[in-house]
Structure formats: C-alpha cells, structure tokens
Amino acid sequence: MKGVHFLVAFVLLALALAFVSASDPSPLQDFCVATNDDNGIDGIFVNGKFCKDPSLATPEDFFLSRLNNPGDTFNQVGSVVTLANDEKIPGLNTLAISIARIDFSALGGQHPPHIHPRATEILVVLEGTLRVGFVTSSPDNRLFTKELNPGDVFVFPVGLIHFQENIGSGGAVALAAFNSQNPGDIAISDAVFGSDPPIDPEVLAKAFRMDKNVVHQMQLRS
Template identity: 70%
Template sequence: MKGVHFLVAFLFLALASSFASASDPSPLQDFCVALNDTKNAVFVNGKFCKDPKLAKAEDFFFSGLNMPGNTSNQLGSKVTPVNVEQVAGLNTLGISLARIDFAPYGGLNPPHTHPRATEILVVLEGTLYVGFVTSNPDNRLITKVLYPGDVFVFPVGLIHFQFNIGNTNAIAFAGLSSQNPGVITIANAVFGSNPPINPDVLAKAFQLDKNVVKYLQSKFWWDNN
C-alpha cells in the first residue's frame, strides 16, 4: 500500500512539474499586444537574438559606472542603468544593474516601483534612509538607515525609495532581477501622465481639493533615470 501511495505522490509531483515548466515567461515590457499580421510587429517579449557565432566581447561590456551621475536636478539624484538597452548580452539572462548618485542631504530617489524585478542595493558612500511599503491591506512601512557596506532588498513590485540623510554625496549600486525591470515613479505617473488623469478622479482618490490636483498636474515632474 505504501508503494501505491509513493507512486501516486511521484506521479502528482511529475504532473505538477510539467505544469510549472509549461508556464508563461515573465513579461519583459509593459504589454505586448498580439498581432496576426507579423509584418506590423515591432516588439517581442524581450529581444531578437544574434547568431551566437557572431557574438563579440562588446555585446557583454559596459564602461562608465565609475563616473558620477549629474545630481543637479530638482530631485538631487541620478540613476545610471545598465540593462539590456546598454548591454545586449543581458538578453534572456534576467539581471541588470544601476548606479545611483545622491546630492548631499536631501538627494532623493523618489517613491517608485519596478514591476518586473526585485532590487538589492549596496551603499558605497554616504548615509541613506531607505524603505518600502507592503501591499494592501497593511501598507506597512519598512525602513532602515544604511551606511557604506550595508545591503537592503526591495521586493518586486513594491513602492520603495532612497533618501540621502548625510551631508556628503552618496553612492549606491543596485542589482535587479530582470534584464528590463521597468520603473514607475509614483508622482510622475499619477500627476504627470499624458494625457492627464481626470482631476475628479485624483481629488477623490487622494482626498485633495481639485485645485490642488490641478496645481500638481501643472508642475514638471523630473525623471532621474
């Protein structure tokens, strides 16, 4: 009888494994509208692949992460990405990298999400106050002050931020679990969408006066990426 139970369990696990291996790949862009006429196709979920025999060292190389980003903007930060757009050899490998520079006290990488990646951050210089917010219904804020050598993880899809609370420049490097993690900066998306979201929607959602919403929509929302 034990042998029968073992066999049933084995078959169940094998069937579950076959289902798992047949699942769809994770999306690598915001959306991919299906087309029957392929001559009008522009994007695929990822990139077309070069013949491996034609690959060269430059396909796997990027130079410049030793150079500081320009933080002279209203956010006081600059993100220098190294994803599949910069390194073609990252295609299908599921990883990318970014350098983040922060101006002295107040440099901010504003609340944002990566819809396709978990982020792991390591601080090289300076002192950063970082955090993320858990999903509904708790919306719990989890924060930490980081110093050189410290590492922090931001789970995939959750709103997170980094803020320089030191009086010197700060530098951090981030690894991301996607060749194209995507970035949704919350303020830019909500108040800077094109075309604008109906102010009535935002006034009710944020419990603000509609004139405040219109004022926020009239501002220039800086993209530090």
C-alpha cells in the same frame, strides 16, 4: 487498462509541467545577444529583441565601461540612475539580471517613491548615508525603513513602493542589482500626476483627499 493508466498519468504530468513552466523559462541557449537588426530575414525574437547570430557575438556585447563615473545629480529630485540593462549590455538579454549606479546630491537628494514591476532590487551603499524603505501591499501598508551606511545592504521586494534618500551632508552613491534584464521604473508622482492624457482631477482629489485645484496645479507641473 495499464495503457489507459499510463496515458492518464502522462497527461497529468504534462499538465503539471505546463503549470510549472508558466513563469519565465530559463534560456535554452548560452546567450542571446540582443540586436534591433534582423538583417532582413526571419530571426529569433526573444524578450522583444532579435538575437544576434552567436558566431558574430564579441566580448563587447557583454561589456560596459565607466560605471564608476559619477552621474549628474543637478535636477529636481537630486539623484540620477545609471542603468546597465539589456539596452546598454546586449548580452544581458534573456539572462534576467541588471545593475544600476545611483548618485545622490548632498543632503536631501532622493530617488522618490517608485516601483519596479518586474524585479526585486538589492541595494548596497558605497558612499554616504541613506534612509531607505518600502511599503507593503494592502491592507497593512506597513513601512519597512532603515538607515544605511557604506557596506550596508537592503532588499526591496518586487512590485512594492520604495524610496531612497540621502540624509548625509555629502553626496552618496549606491549600487542596485535586479533579477530582471529590464526591471522597469514607475515613479509614483509622475505616473499619477503626469499621465498622458491626464487622470480626471476629480478622481485624484477624492483618492488623495486634496482640493481639485491643487491636483490640477500638480498635473501642470508634472
């Protein structure tokens, strides 16, 4: 009978561990430098990428220079994001972190409403003054917004719509860190009005309480 009890307890423990391990597991090696080349052999495939032989890794695999260089903000929204993720730093693969520099043009440059589906973001302002905010999920849709100056920090919870806008007279710069090697970025307007193939204008007109012709024009511009 004791053997049966031990077996039941062991099975329950195994099930519990299985549920606990349902989220992304911690890496079981020091690092997994990403490479797109499997060298024609069966390689270790982690997070969509092959791992380089650890003995072939170099310091360059963990390095990125010139993140201090300003990005070109001459575009429709007046901002540019320079992302240092696993594509730019192969050694980030499996480490669940990344960082980005965000440059804003003077007075009105913005990172429009968007979502990071795989990461929480923490942002620190280096230069200028930003108005930032995020909106909670339904049914509340509550707006949390704040004016940030150099040295101020703000957090955007994973998966929530958020934005940043330069409200100063000069340019602005911020650094953002993510708890994902590839946080993803879904621009709300681009995704809704610029999908391929387009969403039925009738659907969007009803959802946004807009004239269908206006929706069609927005789809043509996206």
